[in-house]
Amino acid sequence: MDIAFLITAAAILAGAAGAMAARNVVHCALCGVVSFAGLAVAFLQLRAEFVGFAQLLVYVGAVAILIVVALLLTRNFEAMHEALAFRPWTLGLAIALLVSGAVVSAILGSGLTGRAPSSAPVPAVKEIGDLLMTRYVVALEVVGVLLTVALIGAALVALREDGPAQRAKPGERGPVEGRPED
């Protein structure tokens, strides 16, 4: 176990712990970002370039932004100053141990640990692309349709109910824009 991995693991765990323990929700979100970025670094240490960069692009670039924007748009978010952690901490600890125990036992039982580490993977991005376009093309298309539906749905939800006809014409001066008479 090398020192780079230890530092990364410590950063991931510290980020996760901070996300649960911080009293301010935006701090929670930012601690979560530390954890996401640490995961990306861990992927890079495993020489999974594409997954690492995608993790950074999607989680730090999109999911983190989504979380903070959602927090800011939520009403009364200033009032939330309670830590998210479970109050009876023994319960929280028990759940954490249970989940991580299940994951670790699944990994140990999968036979992956017995296999010798493969040599450095061959140029991976091209192969991922080839597989996505041939073998997994249906799954890719389904995900694409799902995301499009989500996008259209979000636009519909955000659309104002009075419809576009009621909107002030651009160029017309609304009452807000008008300057006080000088």
Added chain:
Amino acid sequence: MFDALDQLFVSLKHWLVGQLPAALQPWASLVISAAAILGVFMTLFALTVLIERKGLGRIQNRYGPNRVGPWGLLQPMADFIKMLTKEDIVPSGADRVVHFVAPLVMVVPVLLAYAVIPVGRNMAAVDFNAGLLFFFAVGACIELAVFMAGWSSRNKYSLLGGMRAIAQMISYELPLILSTLPVVMLAGSMSLVDITDAQGGHYGGWLARWHVFTPWGLAGLLLFTVAATAESNRAPFDLPEGESEIIAGHLVEYSGFKYALFFIGEYLGMFAVSALGITLFLGGWRAPVLWLEWVPSYMWFFLKLGGFVALFIWLRGTLPRLRADHLMNLAWKFLLPLVLLNAMSAALWHYTAQWTFAGAGLARWLLCASLVGVPYVVLGRRLFAGQHIGPRTYRMAA
């Protein structure tokens, strides 16, 4: 002789690394590359600030800085000392930790992005297999920095600026990334070194095979430049800062060196995205014509970068700031359909490569160009159709 000049910095680095014990060599190689990137682009930053102030001054019919040193050349030094010695003020209501970290989150990813840019022949610090993805992945961290700055300042203008910046950067990231799609499709690689190599060779024995000389490449470069201007928050897309409406947005509560870090991050981001545009569409470090191949590759790269910077300064001095709804309309209703069509145009270009009849080259060019050009005209007219844009009136100060 020309080869030696072209590889001057590469050989210099090899010689320097060779002087060290073998255990240190991989580290030394990285440190030297990082130091070179930092030194060169920081110098370029200082020069650009001076040229921008001078250029904007000329556009606005005034002189610009001309007091410090000959022709004002030492102005960047004076600015730097001023920034360093200014008092660092943190608002009492601010979130001190996040307020402190935000400038660092801004600058570090921008500097990382330079790692994958080939600034000359054999002159990329690292050649990632997914270099383009790396560039966009680290670029995505900038949005977070702007949000952190805007939120932690506890100032409504800061928060407004931060939210505007997030909305703008997310909207324009889509056309920016999609406009690079045709390049990846046709080069068959996401490594920026490979993409530069894919633009080697010459048309008709003299004109370089840059992507910009193909219809999809030309359209792609234009779309990329618009999206890149918005992504780097440059005028006319400087709504997040908008000094005349929200008094510099997320930067309001920053002073001293923290402000300077944001400033540096913004300019370095502009250079980085220009460098990406050059690598993707303008042949990277390659010469435009065969008989100019003897000029060292890095000279070509920085010449093109200078051209991009001049363009950005010119745009800033010329165009007024967009309104927020126009900004969103431009990204979602105009740029996005066009970048998707441009990808189709690139595919058509690829599959018509076998055409051999007389005038095939011209027919192919026109066909692919019209696939983007006709929608450009139709879409532009339709989007402007419902809007009553009268003649512009100016009111001069009496």
